[in-house]
Amino acid sequence: MPAPVAAPAPVAEIAVATERKSWFDKLKTGLRKTGTGIQAVFVNAQIDDALYEELESALLMADTGVKATEFLLEDLRGRVKRQMATNATQVKALLAEAVADLLKPLEKPLVIGQYTPTVIMVAGVNGAGKTTSIGKLTKHLANEGASVLLAAADTFRAAAREQLLVWADRNTVEIVSNEGGDPSAVSFDAVNAGKARGKDVVLVDTAGRLPTQLHLMDELKKIKRVVTKADATAPHEVLLVIDGNTGQNALAQVKAFDETLGLTGLIVTKLDGTAKGGVLCAIARERPIPVYFIGVGEKLEDLETFSAREFAQALLG
Ligand SMILES: Nc1nc2c(ncn2[C@@H]2O[C@H](COP(=O)(O)OP(=O)(O)O)[C@@H](O)[C@H]2O)c(=O)[nH]1
Numbered sequence: 001m002p003a004p005v006a007a008p009a010p011v012a013e014i015a016v017a018t019e020r021k022s023w024f025d026k027l028k029t030g031l032r033k034t035g036t037g038i039q040a041v042f043v044n045a046q047i048d049d050a051l052y053e054e055l056e057s058a059l060l061m062a063d064t065g066v067k068a069t070e071f072l073l074e075d076l077r078g079r080v081k082r083q084m085a086t087n088a089t090q091v092k093a094l095l096a097e098a099v100a101d102l103l104k105p106l107e108k109p110l111v112i113g114q115y116t117p118t119v120i121m122v123a124g125v126n127g128a129g130k131t132t133s134i135g136k137l138t139k140h141l142a143n144e145g146a147s148v149l150l151a152a153a154d155t156f157r158a159a160a161r162e163q164l165l166v167w168a169d170r171n172t173v174e175i176v177s178n179e180g181g182d183p184s185a186v187s188f189d190a191v192n193a194g195k196a197r198g199k200d201v202v203l204v205d206t207a208g209r210l211p212t213q214l215h216l217m218d219e220l221k222k223i224k225r226v227v228t229k230a231d232a233t234a235p236h237e238v239l240l241v242i243d244g245n246t247g248q249n250a251l252a253q254v255k256a257f258d259e260t261l262g263l264t265g266l267i268v269t270k271l272d273g274t275a276k277g278g279v280l281c282a283i284a285r286e287r288p289i290p291v292y293f294i295g296v297g298e299k300l301e302d303l304e305t306f307s308a309r310e311f312a313q314a315l316l317g
């Protein structure tokens, strides 16, 4: 069972810090456009209604959504009053605090080790970054000392299986797959194999689907049921991978998949690209499911745990 490293050697600490910093830089670069848009509101500005109005537009443009935007503006007005802020720069700093506080409930670590194996199902629409995130997550878990088994339950396309095989090779972990097989059967076999081989984690990759494709959503429910048949306590985590570029539609996906599957966590990908980032505020306000990880690229090390403060800093710092 992987335990948190108690006292890492200083060198390792530095290595981790460096990795996290380069990851943070990528996040910051990815969010720069949005950040600049919001920060511009505060340049040479007075604290007046016009400031709040411009901020409202900037937040909406950043995919924050109506509800979270309203919440943030009201919260900010309260902070400005209480702190007796006198200039726009102070207001900007207070906004960063408001965003960090709003996002704080999403900050929750993925816990493994409570069950052996911890079975993690991964769902999402096509191209969201499920398979890539599983590859990165495998590395992350291996770094913590966990043994991982992959289940190739995206059996629709041969290419999908091969893609997961490549990630399994890169990480030198075992994979359960069955060409042309049934996704539920593959998942069932993988959970049993995970138990038999004493793996710490079984990661189940599934085929992409839209929440409107009811038969495919039913198939996902079936995978979940069958996993429970193999292990009555499983799945222990049901993760949704969302593409950070999909804007408000990401929130709709979170709601729809949550209603079908009961989500326990999210992975938000592609925040290195042109993502606007505000959608995390919308999720925090309307369907606060923990964000376990943020993806900022296609490489093994481009996945990190979510930190509300860091995110607010990347956006507004
Ligand atoms: N820039 C960037 N690209 C990503 C990220 N995650 C995934 N991708 C890319 O998005 C595309 C779809 O990813 P894939 O994992 O196959 O999606 P899936 O259909 O959900 O399994 C691939 O080209 C990935 O390399 C990310 O965090 N940043």
Ligand SMILES: [Mg+2]
Residues within 6 Å of the ligand: 130, 131, 132, 154, 160, 205, 206, 208
């Ligand atoms: Mg895939």
